[in-house]
Amino acid sequence: MTDVKTLSHDPYNLIITGVGGQGNVLASRVLGNMLSNKGFFVTIGETFGASQRGGSVMSHLRISKDKTCSPQIPRGKAHMVVALEPVETLRVLMEYGNPNVKALCNTRPIHPVGVITGANNYPDTRDLKSWIEELTESAWFIDATDMAVKLGNPIFGNIMMIGALASQNELPIDRKDFEAVILAAMGPEKTKINLMAYDKGMEMAG
Amino acid sequence: MTRLIEAEEGSRQLFMGNEAIARGALEAGMKVAAGYPGTPSSEIIENLAEVSEKAGIYVEWSANEKVAMEVAAAASFAGLRSLCVMKQNGVNVASDFLLHLAGSGTRAGMVLVPCDDPGALSSVNEGESRHFARLVEVPLLEPGDFQEAKDMVKWAFTLSEEIRNLVMVRSVTRLSHASGNVIMGNIAESKNLEAETKNSAFFKHDGFILDQMEGAVISAPVTYKHGQQHEKLKKAIEFFETSPFNTYTGPENPELLVITSSVCSLYTNEALQMLNAKDRVGLLKLGTTWPLPPKLVAKHLKMTDKILIVEEVIPFLEESVKTLAAELGPEIGVKTFFGKRDNTIPSTGELNPDIIASALSGILGIDMEPVPEAYTKRAGELAFLNAPVRDLTFCPGCPHRASFWSIKNALTMDNREGFICGDIGCYSLAMLPSGFSALKTLHSMGSGTGVASGFGKLGQFGLNQPVVSVCGDSTFFHSAMPALVNAVHHRSNLTMIILDNSGTGMTGFQPHPGLNEDALGKDAPAVDIEAVVRAAGANVTVCDPFDLAETRETVLKLLEDNNGVNVLILRQICALSPEKKGKKQFEMSVDENICVGENCGCNRLCTRIFSCPGLTWDREKKVSRIDEVICAGCGVCASICPLQAINKKEVA
Ligand code: SF4
Numbered sequence: 001m002t003d004v005k006t007l008s009h010d011p012y013n014l015i016i017t018g019v020g021g022q023g024n025v026l027a028s029r030v031l032g033n034m035l036s037n038k039g040f041f042v043t044i045g046e047t048f049g050a051s052q053r054g055g056s057v058m059s060h061l062r063i064s065k066d067k068t069c070s071p072q073i074p075r076g077k078a079h080m081v082v083a084l085e086p087v088e089t090l091r092v093l094m095e096y097g098n099p100n101v102k103a104l105c106n107t108r109p110i111h112p113v114g115v116i117t118g119a120n121n122y123p124d125t126r127d128l129k130s131w132i133e134e135l136t137e138s139a140w141f142i143d144a145t146d147m148a149v150k151l152g153n154p155i156f157g158n159i160m161m162i163g164a165l166a167s168q169n170e171l172p173i174d175r176k177d178f179e180a181v182i183l184a185a186m187g188p189e190k191t192k193i194n195l196m197a198y199d200k201g202m203e204m205a206g
Numbered sequence: 207m208t209r210l211i212e213a214e215e216g217s218r219q220l221f222m223g224n225e226a227i228a229r230g231a232l233e234a235g236m237k238v239a240a241g242y243p244g245t246p247s248s249e250i251i252e253n254l255a256e257v258s259e260k261a262g263i264y265v266e267w268s269a270n271e272k273v274a275m276e277v278a279a280a281a282s283f284a285g286l287r288s289l290c291v292m293k294q295n296g297v298n299v300a301s302d303f304l305l306h307l308a309g310s311g312t313r314a315g316m317v318l319v320p321c322d323d324p325g326a327l328s329s330v331n332e333g334e335s336r337h338f339a340r341l342v343e344v345p346l347l348e349p350g351d352f353q354e355a356k357d358m359v360k361w362a363f364t365l366s367e368e369i370r371n372l373v374m375v376r377s378v379t380r381l382s383h384a385s386g387n388v389i390m391g392n393i394a395e396s397k398n399l400e401a402e403t404k405n406s407a408f409f410k411h412d413g414f415i416l417d418q419m420e421g422a423v424i425s426a427p428v429t430y431k432h433g434q435q436h437e438k439l440k441k442a443i444e445f446f447e448t449s450p451f452n453t454y455t456g457p458e459n460p461e462l463l464v465i466t467s468s469v470c471s472l473y474t475n476e477a478l479q480m481l482n483a484k485d486r487v488g489l490l491k492l493g494t495t496w497p498l499p500p501k502l503v504a505k506h507l508k509m510t511d512k513i514l515i516v517e518e519v520i521p522f523l524e525e526s527v528k529t530l531a532a533e534l535g536p537e538i539g540v541k542t543f544f545g546k547r548d549n550t551i552p553s554t555g556e557l558n559p560d561i562i563a564s565a566l567s568g569i570l571g572i573d574m575e576p577v578p579e580a581y582t583k584r585a586g587e588l589a590f591l592n593a594p595v596r597d598l599t600f601c602p603g604c605p606h607r608a609s610f611w612s613i614k615n616a617l618t619m620d621n622r623e624g625f626i627c628g629d630i631g632c633y634s635l636a637m638l639p640s641g642f643s644a645l646k647t648l649h650s651m652g653s654g655t656g657v658a659s660g661f662g663k664l665g666q667f668g669l670n671q672p673v674v675s676v677c678g679d680s681t682f683f684h685s686a687m688p689a690l691v692n693a694v695h696h697r698s699n700l701t702m703i704i705l706d707n708s709g710t711g712m713t714g715f716q717p718h719p720g721l722n723e724d725a726l727g728k729d730a731p732a733v734d735i736e737a738v739v740r741a742a743g744a745n746v747t748v749c750d751p752f753d754l755a756e757t758r759e760t761v762l763k764l765l766e767d768n769n770g771v772n773v774l775i776l777r778q779i780c781a782l783s784p785e786k787k788g789k790k791q792f793e794m795s796v797d798e799n800i801c802v803g804e805n806c807g808c809n810r811l812c813t814r815i816f817s818c819p820g821l822t823w824d825r826e827k828k829v830s831r832i833d834e835v836i837c838a839g840c841g842v843c844a845s846i847c848p849l850q851a852i853n854k855k856e857v858a
């Protein structure tokens with residue numbers, strides 16, 4: 001086990017948000033295991049079931065040097081929001097945001113049924129970006145899904161987001177941690193393509 | 207996940223609560239596990255099934271929760287430790303057996319794990335399993351974190367053997383589906399026992415009638431056995447008085463004592479931290495919540511005059527503590543209680559650190575440190591105006607969307623205000639607009655057809671609306687079969703539609719008796735729904751719901767036939783099934799030149815009404831468009847468009 005490095009906050013509160021079916025749980029598991037393997041105490045709060053049928057889903061990750069935390073982050077206490085769908089960023093910031101929060105967003109929208117039927121509007125991407133920027137200390141936007149489709153499967157978008165997150169040095173994680181977790185979970189065959197997605201994510205976040 | 211069994215003793219793993227529970231059972235040398243799928247409990251049986259061969263255990267998805275408990279009980283009677291698992295309302299289903307089991311007692315350790323869903327995150331009720339412990343009088347444990355989830359389940363088997371009765375370990379969604387770090391205990395011990403356990407099952411039944419270990423296992427003579435049961439509870443209380451699962455943290459003379467259990471102890475801890483109030487408030491976290499250990503509770507009640515009880519759903523702990531406090535009155539004096547009964551804690555919905563912090567700040571007179579008001583206001587505004595609500599809907603390519611589309615259309619064409627009695631499964635979503643608000647009643651498993659059976663007998667009082675019930679394939683076996691038989695026998699007029707998608711879709715596609723595979727992935731004889739229905743004496747028709755026209759016509763015909771029970775099986779595999787997931791049968795496209803959207807007579811039939819998430823509406827071009835990332839390629843929408851603007855091309 002590697003030494004526990006310092007966290008900018010303890011607990012560090014990270015929210016992964018998206019829409020049911022996007023693979024939130026996969027992303028939170030991978031990230032959680034990367035940090036747990038480093039010796040941190042990780043608590044993840046999430047729900048499965050009905051919410052996975054087209055609803056908004058959230059995973060709360062809490063990273064601490066020495067304790068198990070509540071699986072729900074208190075209001076206004078998020079340090080980082082990773083959004084697999086852009087409009088979900090707004091929803092999460094409303095409850096868990098604060099002037100110092102950061103956000104990393106996938107730009108690909110998934111239209112709620114209400115938008116598909118025409119009852120509601122989906123905001124314009126440019127507006128959405130400016131609002132998210134306004135509500136965060138810093139925000140990054142990457143076209144993860146589009147790139148993932150090029151790699152052959154939209155689900156790689158999540159892995160790209162993890163790569164992008166790692167590139168920001170917000171958390172003490174690196175490529176080796178990622179490789180170890182993926183190797184243990186998926187075996188050597190799938191690790192290669194996942195590493196590719198991870199690298200792409202790092203690259204896109206610049 | 208082989209980590210469940212291979213993770214070494216002493217190693218530290220990031221485990222989901224449900225994995226921790228499964229590991230605890232393995233560490234206890236449990237041999238038989240049975241359950242019925244239900245969020246948030248399903249992963250316990252799933253995980254155990256995956257390691258069953260390695261662990262040398264037997265695991266099954268039973269037809270319903272009552273059968274699951276009976277299967278697990280048999281193992282206990284034959285000398286093997288057993289586990290049974292279900293969601294909160296599953297305990298309702300199993301409760302008749304549960305009552306009698308508590309009366310007869312068990313032999314080898316037997317543990318029931320119900321997983322409650324406060325806030326109904328994935329349920330249509332906010333049911334509560336804890337009161338069953340009191341109702342049938344068996345001990346209740348509630349883990350407060352992930353480590354305890356494992357350790358408590360393990361210890362529950364020991365306790366069960368000490369008192370020779372069932373022990374309940376209650377989890378909740380925020381524990382079962384949350385994850386945290388757990389230090390592994392020893393599993394090898396039970397591995398070594400493998401050879402011994404091979405021939406270790408034997409049901410001894412010819413001993414003295416009152417001998418629980420050797421005689422017949424029955425709950426009579428009732429008052430004698432009931433008395434014995436009370437003795438067992440007294441013994442449990444003795445263990446509880448010194449149990450390490452009950453902990454106190456805080457000052458010696460706190461201003462306020464919080465008594466809590468379950469995941470609420472993590473919330474309370476967080477709330478105390480938020481308010482910086484750890485030196486003013488004492489926290490008594492109870493792991494053994496029924497029956498309460500009176501000496502332990504008395505000792506803590508004496509510490510202060512103000513007591514707050516923090517728990518979810520019904521004021522179960524609150525009532526137990528207050529009963530004790532009344533009995534202990536002369537010893538501990540008069541106390542002021544805060545909790546659910548005086549609305550300090552909301553009476554419904556799940557809790558979180560903020561709710562508890564606000565309750566605490568009210569009692570203690572502390573101001574909470576808020577997020578800057580301007581930020582909250584602005585973020586609230588932006589989200590309220592611009593983040594469109596995300597209603598739940600069927601998956602792209604879900605057969606249910608197509609089924610309800612056709613049933614709804616048939617009912618409209620029939621024009622006699624017919625209605626659908628709903629049931630429990632993914633198809634419950636048909637109560638929402640995204641499911642065409644098709645369901646008009648929705649209650650427990652199997653009740654759609656039961657309620658329909660009643661409606662179908664109201665003709666003599668003038669009810670002449672067509673009556674339809676829907677039920678899934680797994681639900682059919684769970685509890686719709688008796689309702690069907692009842693309807694046939696009483697010549698009730700109804701159309702029962704079985705939405706057969708070859709699995710238990712909502713909870714992650716677990717097998718059921720209608721499939722030729724069991725929980726362990728082994729071949730199993732499939733019980734044919736069609737044959738069962740026929741044998742019961744109902745007419746039966748089978749259709750593919752993806753054939754919209756034929757399905758609609760069939761339903762229409764059945765509605766018109768006002769003569770007893772007609773059953774229609776709509777058979778099409780769930781879009782998330784392993785066979786279908788990630789594989790498109792059709793490559794879909796919309797011909798922009800043919801799609802005239804708002805202008806044609808269809809008024810955007812495909813998106814405005816059918817509304818599969820795989821289709822989006824291009825506001826600029828005013829045409830419908832396929833979202834290739836989301837579309838599952840089922841091909842159904844091609845037959846929705848009246849102008850044939852939606853094309854499907856078979857994927858090679
Ligand atoms: S899981 Fe299956 S049954 Fe449930 S909504 Fe999705 S496709 Fe339909």
Ligand code: SF4
Nearest residue numbers: 818820837838841843
């Ligand atoms: S083919 Fe049509 S109905 Fe089927 S998933 Fe794709 S968009 Fe939805």
